Structure formats: structure tokens, C-alpha cells
Amino acid sequence: MSILIDEKTALLVQGITGGEGSFHAQRCMEYGTKVVAGVTPGKGGTQHLGVPVFDSVERAIADAGANASLMFVPPAFAADGILEAIDAGMPLIVCITEGIPVTDMVKVHSYLKERPTRLIGPNCPGVISPGKCKAGIMVGEIHRPGSVGVVSRSGTLTYDVVAQLTSLGIGQSTSVGIGGDPLPGSTFVDILRLFEEDEDTKAVVLIGEIGGTLEQEAAEFIRSEMTKPVVAFIAGSTAPPGRRMGHAGAIITGTAGKASEKIKALSAAGAIIAANPAEVGLTTKGVLPKP
Amino acid sequence: MKVHEYQAKALLAQFGIPVPRGKVAYTPAEARGIAAELGCKVVIKAQVYAGGRGKAGGIKLANTPEEAEKAARDLIGTRLVTHQTGPEGVPVSKVLVEEASDVERELYLSILIDSTTKLPLMMASEAGGVEIEQVAETTPEKIFKAYIYPGIGFEPFQGRKLAYGMNLSVNQVREAPKLMEGLYELLMTKDCSLAEINPLAVTVDGRLLALDAKVNFDDNALFRRKDIQELRDVEQEDPLEVQAREWGISNYVRMDGNIGCMVNGAGLAMAVNDLIQYCGGSAANFLDIGTLNTTDRVVNSFKMFKADSRVKAVLINIFGGMARVDVIAKGIVEAYQQMDIDFPVVVRLAGTNVDEGNRILAESGIDLIEAKDFYDGAYKAVEAAKGATK
Numbered sequence: 002m003s004i005l006i007d008e009k010t011a012l013l014v015q016g017i018t019g020g021e022g023s024f025h026a027q028r029c030m031e032y033g034t035k036v037v038a039g040v041t042p043g044k045g046g047t048q049h050l051g052v053p054v055f056d057s058v059e060r061a062i063a064d065a066g067a068n069a070s071l072m073f074v075p076p077a078f079a080a081d082g083i084l085e086a087i088d089a090g091m092p093l094i095v096c097i098t099e100g101i102p103v104t105d106m107v108k109v110h111s112y113l114k115e116r117p118t119r120l121i122g123p124n125c126p127g128v129i130s131p132g133k134c135k136a137g138i139m140v141g142e143i144h145r146p147g148s149v150g151v152v153s154r155s156g157t158l159t160y161d162v163v164a165q166l167t168s169l170g171i172g173q174s175t176s177v178g179i180g181g182d183p184l185p186g187s188t189f190v191d192i193l194r195l196f197e198e199d200e201d202t203k204a205v206v207l208i209g210e211i212g213g214t215l216e217q218e219a220a221e222f223i224r225s226e227m228t229k230p231v232v233a234f235i236a237g238s239t240a241p242p243g244r245r246m247g248h249a250g251a252i253i254t255g256t257a258g259k260a261s262e263k264i265k266a267l268s269a270a271g272a273i274i275a276a277n278p279a280e281v282g283l284t285t286k287g288v289l290p291k292p
Numbered sequence: 293m294k295v296h297e298y299q300a301k302a303l304l305a306q307f308g309i310p311v312p313r314g315k316v317a318y319t320p321a322e323a324r325g326i327a328a329e330l331g332c333k334v335v336i337k338a339q340v341y342a343g344g345r346g347k348a349g350g351i352k353l354a355n356t357p358e359e360a361e362k363a364a365r366d367l368i369g370t371r372l373v374t375h376q377t378g379p380e381g382v383p384v385s386k387v388l389v390e391e392a393s394d395v396e397r398e399l400y401l402s403i404l405i406d407s408t409t410k411l412p413l414m415m416a417s418e419a420g421g422v423e424i425e426q427v428a429e430t431t432p433e434k435i436f437k438a439y440i441y442p443g444i445g446f447e448p449f450q451g452r453k454l455a456y457g458m459n460l461s462v463n464q465v466r467e468a469p470k471l472m473e474g475l476y477e478l479l480m481t482k483d484c485s486l487a488e489i490n491p492l493a494v495t496v497d498g499r500l501l502a503l504d505a506k507v508n509f510d511d512n513a514l515f516r517r518k519d520i521q522e523l524r525d526v527e528q529e530d531p532l533e534v535q536a537r538e539w540g541i542s543n544y545v546r547m548d549g550n551i552g553c554m555v556n557g558a559g560l561a562m563a564v565n566d567l568i569q570y571c572g573g574s575a576a577n578f579l580d581i582g583t584l585n586t587t588d589r590v591v592n593s594f595k596m597f598k599a600d601s602r603v604k605a606v607l608i609n610i611f612g613g614m615a616r617v618d619v620i621a622k623g624i625v626e627a628y629q630q631m632d633i634d635f636p637v638v639v640r641l642a643g644t645n646v647d648e649g650n651r652i653l654a655e656s657g658i659d660l661i662e663a664k665d666f667y668d669g670a671y672k673a674v675e676a677a678k679g680a681t682k
Contacts, residue, residue: 021614077515102513103405104483107442110410126613140613140643155559157611160643161666164611181558184410210559213407236562239547239569240578243376247543247558247580249512250407255425260566277570278563279667 002201003130003175004150004192005093005121006069010134011037013058013067013091015074015082017049022073025097025138026050029071032135038065058089069093071127071136079123080105087118095136096122096186103249106184113186120186124249125178126156137178139163147172149285150196152189153208154181154215154248158236158278162208165282171289174202181248183212189219197227204230204288206281207272209263211237212251216263224270230288231272234281235260293509295523296339298388300507303482304489307474311502314390323364326389327357333392336363340382341528343506344374350384353392360389382528393501398491399458400424401472403479412440412479414472416454420491446476460494467500482520483513532577532600539592541579549574551677552597552606552635554590556581556615564609564670571667573674576603583614590623591630598631605636607673609666612643621649625656636661636676640669 012029016022017039027050030036038061039049045056055061058070070091074082079098086094087109101123113120121128127137131144139156143164149171153159156178163176177192179185189207196202205227209216216235223231238260240246242253253259268274275284295303301311313330316339317323327334338350345351350372354360364387371381398421406413419427419434427434436457438450451469460468479487486508493503514521526534536544543558547565551573555561558580565575577600581589597603610620621641627633640663641649653660661676663669 076512100512100515102483102516103485103510104480104513107405107410107412111442138614143643153559155557155563157555157557157613157643158559158563160611160613161560161563164642165666183407184405208559210562215407218408234563236559236566239565239575240562241545241547244545245511246545246562246578249510251558251562277567277667279567279665279670 002199003133004195004199004202005119005128005175005177006130006134006136008133010136011035011066011068012136013038013040013061013065013070015040015058015070015072015086017041017054018044019073023050025073028141029135032141034134034136038067058086058091062089062091067091069136070095072096072098074098076100076102080109083109083120084112087112087116091118094118094120094186095125095127096120097125097127097138098122099124101182103183106182110184121177122180122186124182125180126159128175128177130175131173139176139178143167144176145172148174148201148203149289150174150199150202150205151176151208152192152196152205153178154210154250155208155236159208161278162206162234162281165279166206166285169282169286171282171285174199181210181250183250185215189215190222193219193222193227193231197229202229203290204232204285206285207231207233208281209233209235210248210251211235211240211246211253211260212248212258214257217257217266220266220270220272223267223272232275232281232285232288233267233272234275234278235263235267236278293511293514293520293524294341295507295509296341296525297337297505298339299523300505301502303478303507304474304502304505307478309471309474309489309502310500311505312390312393314388316386317364317389318368318386320361320365320368323387323389324357324361327354327360330389330391334360334389335392336360336367337388337390338367338372338384339386339388340372340384341525342372342374342376342382344376345372348372348374350374364389385527393493393503394496395493395503396496397494398503399494400427400490401475401492402486402488402490403475404486406439409439412442412476414438414440414450414454414476416458418458424490440476442480446473461498463498464494464500471500478507483510483517484508485510532596535599536596539595540589541581541592541596543578543580543582544596545578547575547577549576550602550604551673552576552600552603554579554581554593554606554608556583556610556612560609560611564607567667567670568607568674571670571674573677576600581615587619587623587626590620591627594627594631594633597635603635605638605673605677607669608637608639609669610641610643612641612645616645617641617643617649618645618652621652624660625652625658628656628658638663638669638673638676640666
């Protein structure tokens with residue numbers, strides 16, 4: 002099994018006719034993802050990459066049966082695109098867009114509350130359930146089907162960790178990038194809960210970083226509700242305070258944002274901390290039951 | 293993005309928040325003129341992007357225009373070293389000259405976007421004039437909070453709640469909610485990440501006054517805030533970071549070490565710096581090259597390493613996803629063709645088009661130190677920096 006996406010996922014790509022949207026929709030298709038539609042307002046009725054393009058998310062759901070959306074809408078219009086998809090009742094939105102203003106995300110979250118949509122991202126590499134479905138921009142080839150769940154705030158660091166796992170013969174159930182923004186649609190806790198409930202996930206790798214308190218919240222969940230082993234690495238031990246380290250959310254303001262505080266919380270909650278980012282694979286191997 | 297105190301106060305005033313009368317001066321003579329115009333005791337405040345100015349001698353009192361001129365002369369043209377700057381300090385090229393206020397109490401008021409509730413959060417405390425983190429640690433009961441729902445906006449009852457929390461008088465409780473609403477409007481209409489008034493003074497004659505202000509802006513929203521972009525003072529920023537931005541490398545942060553780093557992705561870039569430290573070395577910079585389909589940023593990263601005299605060795609760690617490894621490899625070759633690279637360069641490539649990338653580097657004949665994985669790259673870079681003869 003897997004979480005969030007699988008063979009039954011019928012993917013809509015919002016912004017499919019743009020450069021990035023087009024490139025990655027194609028790569029998702031090559032991976033085996035069922036891409037059923039695209040949305041670009043004003044281009045409804047046309048075809049792109051062999052799938053129908055609609056003017057609205059509502060039409061893409063009604064006419065093409067889309068049940069998940071992958072978003073490549075530019076930052077100035079992305080929040081509007083997310084709101085449209087929530088309004089249309091889209092069950093899952095994966096937003097890749099980097100650079101959405103925080104006040105726009107405040108609006109998105111206030112609309113999202115009480116509605117059944119799950120939002121992943123923004124500013125994330127997306128989600129992949131190896132061998133089944135890819136809704137994102139990650140390199141498909143480094144993944145293998147298996148039983149380790151991966152959840153991360155980072156993109157390329159996750160690729161490295163996944164490549165470590167795969168090279169050790171450890172496959173992944175699903176790898177989820179929750180993104181590097183300060184107000185992510187889904188948190189570590191949201192994804193950990195799904196992995197905890199997923200029968201085929203035996204262990205979870207969590208890749209956090211400086212800034213915010215998502216890792217501390219994850220620690221509390223791990224302590225109180227998680228029965229599966231969690232291996233964690235927190236990036237940014239050497240990051241200076243008050244500086245935005247690339248990701249909008251990766252900035253230490255106050256004590257809680259420091260890597261050391263997050264490591265302390267996760268460790269106290271029973272997570273196994275990888276000593277350095279190159280040892281996450283080996284550390285994970287150590288917690289898996291011997292075959 | 294940060295702005296100066298005088299710019300922050302101008303924004304507060306624009307949203308109806310009372311600030312002391314004053315003006316910015318670029319010369320001692322201007323400071324004297326402004327003091328004479330104000331016709332009262334004045335405060336001369338160094339305008340720098342750093343807190344802790346008072347303790348560092350960056351704030352001076354002046355009773356007369358002559359004293360104001362002298363205080364300005366002592367500050368303008370110097371570098372101010374505070375606990376928030378490095379030992380090299382930050383340049384002072386202007387001072388704010390404003391009327392000195394007779395202060396009875398110092399309060400605290402701020403607004404930011406709370407990441408847990410995803411709502412604007414206003415915080416007020418009667419323990420002003422000190423860092424709020426300290427208050428939160430020692431006397432958390434003195435901090436009062438109000439979460440603001442964007443569809444509803446700031447409500448008067450929330451203002452009263454915070455005002456009572458700060459133990460304001462009846463008249464001040466009437467005045468405060470309007471001031472607080474102004475702060476909320478500032479946050480939302482100008483896309484601030486933080487707007488902080490510390491201290492918010494209660495004057496001897498009972499008025500509320502923003503004595504000091506810090507306003508930071510959401511970098512993601514600058515594209516629609518041209519007026520805010522224009523406030524940027526590059527003189528206050530690290531010269532290497534300004535240079536990097538000019539060369540199209542927006543995610544560059546100067547660090548303290550001697551290993552230049554070029555990485556794709558912010559998380560990986562942080563992890564590379566961490567791993568360098570784990571191996572006993574220290575990074576000269578954080579550099580996320582981002583996703584690119586041209587070689588420019590690779591070449592410009594090398595220009596950055598050349599411009600940074602501290603760099604003894606370079607580590608390139610690329611895990612191609614959106615970024616294509618062959619393009620990075622071409623960029624490395626171009627950089628070697630364009631400039632004299634006199635430091636050892638360790639290269640670790642993986643991901644999209646890695647075989648093509650490795651072929652390009654191998655055929656170029658450039659003397660690079662090849663790394664087989666993440667750890668190997670960091671280890672070799674640390675060794676290279678130790679053994680560097682440069």
C-alpha cells in the first residue's frame with residue numbers, strides 16, 4: 002500500500018500548458034501516472050500532451066474524473082488556483098509553486114479549514130508512491146517500492162536520502178515533500194498519521210530543518226501516538242539565526258527554530274536521530290526488522 | 293527584507309500610529325538643523341539594520357542643536373558593533389533625529405503570522421523595552437494574544453482585551469484599539485512578516501507613542517510591493533551577498549568558514565554545510581543555485597568564490613532533479629575557461645543526466661577532485677581546504 006496517491010489516482014495538472022507544468026506532466030506520464038486532464042483558463046477545449054485541457058477545475062473533475070491536482074501556477078496566481086481547486090471539491094492538491102506570499106496562504110488556510118481537501122505544499126517536490134504514481138517533480142528512477150515512508154521539508158536533500166535507501170535495498174511506500182514554506186498545507190503530523198495508519202509502512206524517515214515548530218509538533222505525535230520507528234535528520238545545525246536559508250520557512254527566530262532544539266525534542270520522543278545527512282540510509286537500515 | 297527605523301516609523305504613521313516628530317539626517321549640520329526645527333530635547337539614533345543599538349552607543353541624547361550636531365558627528369561615518377552584528381559592525385551613514393519623550397511606562401506590541409494557527413497574531417505586554425523572548429521565558433503571564441481572522445478583521449474587543457492586559461488607563465483603552473487596527477492593516481496591506489513596536493511608550497502626559505519600531509517584509513511578496521523594494525539599503529547588507537544577488541544568485545548567505553559551497557536546493561545546501569562541520573571543516577557560504585537551464589549561475593558562483601578571499605577550497609554537490617547535471621558540468625567547464633581557478637574544487641554529481649555530466653567533466657581534462665557520494669564530497673573538501681597552499 003501507500004498513502005495519498007496510487008494506481009487509482011487520476012491526476013489533473015493545473016498550469017499544464019506552461020513550461021514547467023508541461024515538462025513535469027510529461028515526466029509524470031512517463032513514470033506511469035494517469036494524467037487525465039489539464040487546466041489553463043482560456044485554453045479549454047484544446048488538447049495538450051494528449052489530454053484534454055479545461056477552463057476550470059470544476060470541469061476537469063466533472064468531465065475527466067480528476068481526483069488529485071498537481072499545481073504549477075506562478076506565485077502571483079497560485080493561491081487563487083488553490084482556492085479554485087478547494088472550491089471545486091478536489092480531494093488532494095499538490096502545489097509545487099515556490100514564492101507564494103504568506104498573506105495569500107493565510108487566506109488559503111482559512112478557506113481550507115472545515116473543507117475536505119488535503120493540500121500538500123506549496124514550495125515542495127510533490128508526492129511519489131514508487132511503482133504506482135508520481136505527482137511531483139522528483140527523479141522517479143531513484144525510488145523503489147517498499148515499506149519505508151519518507152516525509153520532508155526539502156527537495157534535493159530528500160532525493161539524496163531516498164537514493165541512500167534505495168542503494169541499501171530499502172524501498173519506499175510513499176515519499177512526501179511537505180515543502181519549505183512557513184505555512185504548509187500539510188504538516189509532519191498530518192503525514193505521520195497517514196504512515197502510522199498505512200499497513201505496509203514499517204518505518205518512517207523524517208527530514209526537517211530549522212525554523213518554525215513543525216518538528217516539535219511531530220515529536221509530540223511520535224511520543225503519544227506513533228508505534229512505528231521514526232528516523233530523523235534536521236538540516237541547518239550550522240545556520241546563523243535570523244537568516245532565511247533559501248526556503249521561506251527556514252529561518253531561526255527564537256530558540257524553538259534551532260536545529261538543536263528540534264533534535265532534542267525528537268530524540269526525547271523516541272525518534273532515532275541520524276548523526277549526519279549521509280547516514281540516514283544506514284540509520285534506517287538499523288531500525289528495520291531483520292528479514 | 294528589513295528596513296530602517298525611520299522608514300518603519302513612516303509606515304506606522306501612514307497607518308495612523310502615533311510616532312515621535314523627527315527626520316533623518318545624513319550630515320551633522322542636517323542633524324543640527326532638524327534639532328533646531330524641533331525646538332526641544334532630541335534623541336539621535338544611528339540607522340542600521342541591527343538591534344542592540346542603545347547598549348552599543350548608537351543612541352544619544354542632545355539638549356541643544358549644537359549637542360545634536362556633535363552626537364551626529366560621533367555616529368555618522370563610523371561602524372556600529374552590536375550583539376546582533378559581527379565584530380566588523382555595520383556602517384552608520386544616517387541618523388534619526390527626533391523629539392525626546394518623557395516616558396512613564398514602556399510597553400510591547402507586535403504582529404506576525406503565526407505558523408501554528410496560520411493566522412495573524414497580535415501580542416501585547418506591559419513588559420516593554422526588553423526582548424519579548426525573554427518575557428516569554430520569565431513572565432509568560434504578561435503576554436496577551438489576539439488571533440485575527442482575515443474575513444473578520446481586527447475587532448475593537450480584541451483591542452480592549454490587549455489594552456487591559458497592558459494595564460492601560462480608561463482613556464488609553466479607548467485609543468489603543470485604533471492603533472492596533474492600524475498595525476494589523478499595515479501587516480496585511482504591505483505584506484509584512486513582522487511589525488513590532490518595542491517600546492510602545494506611555495508618555496508622562498498619557499499618550500501612546502511608538503518609540504522604536506521594527507518592520508520586516510515577506511520576500512515572497514516583494515514582487516507586488518514596489519514601494520517597499522525601493523526602501524532596501526544595500527549598504528547595510530553584506531557586500532558578498534549584494535554581489536551574489538546582482539549575479540542572479542538570490543539564495544546566498546555568508547558564513548564564517550573557508551570552504552565555498554555550490555549546491556542545488558536549500559535543504560541539501562544546509563545539510564552540506566552541516567556535513568562539512570561534521571567532517572571538521574567550515575563553510576564560507578550557503579549557496580542554493582536553484583533550478584536552472586543555463587550555465588550562467590554556475591559561472592557566477594565561481595566568480596563569487598574568486599571574490600571571497602577566504603575561500604580555500606570549493607565543494608560542488610548537485611543532485612539533479614529539475615536541475616540537469618549536464619548543464620552544471622558545462623557551467624563548470626565554462627568557469628575554468630573564463631577564469632584562473634587557483635583553489636581545489638571537489639565535485640559530487642548525482643541525479644538527472646549524471647552520466648552525461650561526468651563525461652563532460654572527464655573530457656574537459658580539468659583537474660577536479662571527484663567525490664563518489666555526499667559524505668565523500670564533504671570529507672575531501674575539508675581535507676583540500678586544510679592542505680590548500682593558497
